[in-house]
Amino acid sequence: MQHVGGQTREQYVEVAPGVRLWTQRRGPAGAPALLLVMGAQASGIGWPEPLVEALAEHHHVIRYDHRDTGRSSHPFDEDPYRVTDLAQDIVAVLDGLGVDRAHLVGLSLGGMLTQLVLADHPERVLSATLLGTCALSETPYVRPDGTSVPVAELPGIAPEVLELWARPVEDHGLEAELDRRVEHWRVLAGGRIPFDADHFRELERRIIEHAGTYAVSTAHGRADDCGMLRTAELARNEVPALVVSAPAEPVFPPPHPQHLAQVIAGARLVEVPGMGHALPPAVLGPLAEAILGHTVGRRAA
Template identity: 65%
Template sequence: MERFVDAAPSVRLWVEDRGATDLPPLLMIMGAQASGLGWPDELVDKLATRHHVIRYDHRDTGRSTWSFDQRPYPLTELAQDAVTVLDRLGIEQAHVVGMSLGGMLTQLLIADHPGRLLSATLIGTSALSTTPFVHPDGTRTSPEDLPGIAPQLLEMWARPVEDHGLEAELERRTEHWRALGGNQLPFDAEYARALELKIIKHTGHYATSTAHARADTSGMDRTEQLAQTSVPTLVISAPAEPVTPPPHAHHLAQAIRGARIVDIPGMGHALPRAVHTSLARAILNHTTKA
């Protein structure tokens, strides 16, 4: 079922839910500049066998309100949007899965709204914590000294996005997914292109939002709260991750009290068909235990 919910004055969010409403709710939070349709239907349907699954478009993505240029907001406000989605659907507690920026927003929920979470799963993200990473040999590395984003991606992100028509935009987005996917799994260009075409049709245009890249990032540190949380947390480790490369996932698992980590072989910063089964299995095992 699709609907719109009011998140703030003049801000509406597109929301879709799948699965029986008497199943435990599972809220899926996508990354920066990404529509909720960035969660592939095949993955959502696997999770909907055991959950009432909710996905939504962030502000300035998909069918939700694009208003950043008129009313800028901090990234922390996007975390409040997630709470608002639950409120509007009458859901008191939910399992939450967040990817990339969505993983950061999920950490804000763990820290600031622990009573609303039945569990948390974090994918392709870095810790909102200043806790050093402890290597197996006992040496420590500060978070700012952990490996950074792959140079290829930084170079792609530095290029201005110019309008050369729909086909050129689909090609650009497909190549972006190729880079995000890493180098361990075969890249399915047709699958990536079809996903982006669906997102463009859903949105109604192919303009690219830069709102989340321009939003205020202050006030995100949650070192103490994450170290003390009782929210059952799963961290997905992706060995081919080019945005938050190893050992970011292990650092995240160290920074969050009680977190456990599961490796998805070959996975990068993307959700190709090849990882759907293993990723869904990891999430469902975690939510069942939680």
Template identity: 55%
Template structure:
């Protein structure tokens, strides 16, 4: 049973708390906006703190929503204990529901990026009654889906080789200066090759995340976690929750047509392209991304 520690919701613009979830894990949670507005839960990708969602994006979304972002297990200020208490990736979807339960949020719009998009697909299958809408981007269709006559597996390219080389170094011991350089280079590749890359913007982000986390050590927990239980793509054919799939045309992790394949697997899903979007969230793309999400959730475009 999830439990909140720290300040409670109600009548504030911004607050932080901790939510205790199963297996002795405590998650850092931040809430922004008016609790009387529709809730919007942001679910980040693998090994990434909730602070990876840009403050500017949270601010724009909070004009129409009560925005919740949080640190997954083994990221940020949440409990780091994977090696003592390992868990499967699918448990992170249960954590998202635990956050809603602890904040007494009956239903929410949910936005998932990268691995967060995988988790949102599981939420669509197991907790549809808790979702007002779903938005997914930077992700791919979970396994086990029925063959698509229009987009075959051979049409789905893998990650950029430059990323594979960087990922081979994930979790290696580096001093803070070297770790910062590695992370900025990682963001450079994730950004894609169309939008200008502002190295100092992402260096500032990583300094904030390190200060927030209290360490420069990178976690590889989600890369090591059990991937079983994700072969459920065929079940998406029964989804009725309004779903938006955002196509990131410059994404080096899940390049086109991954987004189109995912959208085709979910009945009625909309597919909208955000020009220039890669697998990073630079300031240059935040206004168009926020407008795309807000249009889908029924807020101001």
């Protein structure tokens, strides 16, 4: 299969005994690697094709399915793991594909996993781009007026998102499941950009086709999330870091992006107008431009 960014290659990588992850690579093999890290319970197919194509014009783009998503192993019920193990999977994917260093782009939980790799394995990271996530730091947020806000007092998840997440997921067939997922995206999108239900329905059809099932896993929500703070490590970061601010973000609303840019040493902040916790067509151009503006020209030493 040929794409604008070059040939697409699929490969499984073993990241732990009996655990293998599906990976896909696109773009010139000699270009700097860029690894896309999705959020909780999200398959790598969730990264929109136009964004992957735009990035693959300049990078060897890698996306993958986390454990318990898509075509990767689903081991949690028999062998529970920690959230930090999902971060180690990033390093294992790079190892398995023979990649020494890569640009990392992480969304939501993927942004937290990217911070963990940034803190624990900076020698593997060319740059980091963080979307729709919160800081793994105890350092207070400093407002523009100089006053500080403890991390615990930063805004929480929007009530409509929490209400949606609290609803039990029941099997009423494929079309009903697609309806549920589209409604989920509508709430996550934040409401500042006209919502394209057809786009997200087609996206979820591709995700389901890729996985071969529309069953929903809750593994990542049940995984042990202890030991994730990296306050000191992020404060002494030396890797180029970009934080994308999404003004319509309902999961980690502003000033979470501003806080994140403060606690990661040297981080830059850029806003994508109208963006929420979703990737609709309207934000893909500005988002690709922001990412490429951060990554193009950065090469491994």
